[in-house]
Amino acid sequence: MLDEGRVPVLDGHRGSGPGRGRASGRDRGPALEPRPGPAARPTRPYLPDDSTTALTPDQAFDALYAFCAPALVRQTYLLTGSRELARESVERAFQIAWQRWPEVARDRDPSSWVRATAYECALSPWQRLRPRYRHQEPPPPDALDRALLDTLLQLPPSYRRTLLLHDGVGLGLPETAAETEASTRAAVNRLVHARQAVAERLPELADPEVLHWRLVELASIERLRAAKPQVVRRGGERRARFWTRAAIAFTVALIGTTALTVRTAPTHYEPPVPQGETVQGVPPPVAPGPLSESERELRSKLREQPLKGPERLLPQPR
Known part of the structure; x- marks a missing residue:
């Protein structure tokens, strides 16, 4: 599962090399092993039924993390210039690897898979929008x-x-x-x-x-x-649970919104009501004024003369 033939260059092993070409009296930290040449690389083929397959997923992940994480944090620091971003990117890469562990475990070079993911996280354009990383570190x-x-x-x-x-x-x-x-x-x-x-x-x-x-x-x-591999694994599991619950809640909200829309939507076409228009040539309504003398006489005459036709039926008091 782990490529034992590839030794990380940017790691914490002690060694010596050309370095700066200048003297320094203070401890510059542990030097690192040189790049292995073609002859130094073992030719042992990758065997799917290697002894590493006997490890549990937790043990295999912890072994990969212990093998790659320290050197990968240093590499990502050179890539970003931010210590916090380097650590966070590496942790995020291993969390993604843990969530997709069956795929990563079958990969011929899991360290390259994790390294590519860490670099993508570190160089993501979204990192520039985060206030935490806008200010440069010392x-x-x-x-x-x-x-x-x-x-x-x-x-x-x-x-x-x-x-x-x-x-x-x-x-x-x-x-x-x-x-x-x-x-x-x-x-x-x-x-x-x-x-x-x-x-x-x-x-x-x-x-x-x-x-x-x-x-x-x-x-x-x-x-x-x-960070410790157990912390990274638990963080990845918490993140996976959070996004799973968020996806479920979004799906439920979407289904509820769709059902409400279907319930309240009209079942037939209703044409829109046109806007009112002004009608020309119609005189404005005039309120009735007082009756004239002839109109009052006519009203009195109509009231005094008996009505022709059948008599009105009037209710009789008991």
């Missing part, structure tokens, strides 16, 4: 570290990711192109332009090998710690 105390980190952050995200994967993590061009969802030609162009941008501001890092060690050292000076 930069590294060393001037050369600040210069390198500022240079990386000024690169376009795709160039920065390609440079980190190839010169920092140590992936080959085909693997880098596949993980960044680009063609090999596009990955080469991004890598060349990124190296040129770094060399223009920091000429001493024009050598890719020296740049690799400087990226390793820059990631090592930050004391970045990942």
Whole structure:
């Protein structure tokens, strides 16, 4: 389940390398192992029925987290320049991996799956809208570290990711192109332009090998710690339950709204009432005035003469 042949470059193992090319009397943090060459990689094929398949899902996830999370937090810090965002992106990537664990467990390289997800979370455009990450965190105390980190952050995200994967993590061009969802030609162009941008501001890092060690050292000076795997698993389960309940509540609300609409909607077509129009040529109504003398005489005459026809039926008092 875990690719034992690939050792993460940006991890916490001690070692030595070209580094800065300058003396430093203070502890710069643990150095990291160099990139393994083609001859150093074991050729043991991946076996689906390996002994790792005997692990429970919890144990396999914890093993993958312990193997990848510390180095992945340092890599994501170089990608974003934010310590909190790096930790949160890695935790979110592992939470997604836990929710989709059957798929991740069957992957030939689960660490690459989680790394790609963490990078996507860290470089998401939505992160810019969050007030928590609008303010920059304190930069590294060393001037050369600040210069390198500022240079990386000024690169376009795709160039920065390609440079980190190839010169920092140590992936080959085909693997880098596949993980960044680009063609090999596009990955080469991004890598060349990124190296040129770094060399223009920091000429001493024009050598890719020296740049690799400087990226390793820059990631090592930050004391970045990942959360416990149990905490990450519980957080992923809580998030999954929350979104499941939210989906159920939304579905119930949608069904209720639809039923109410069907219940109150009209069953036949009602034409709209046209707006009123002014009718021309009709005299305005006039209130009746007092009767004239002739009209009063006529009224008296009608009242005095007997009515012709059948007599009126009048109710008789008891």
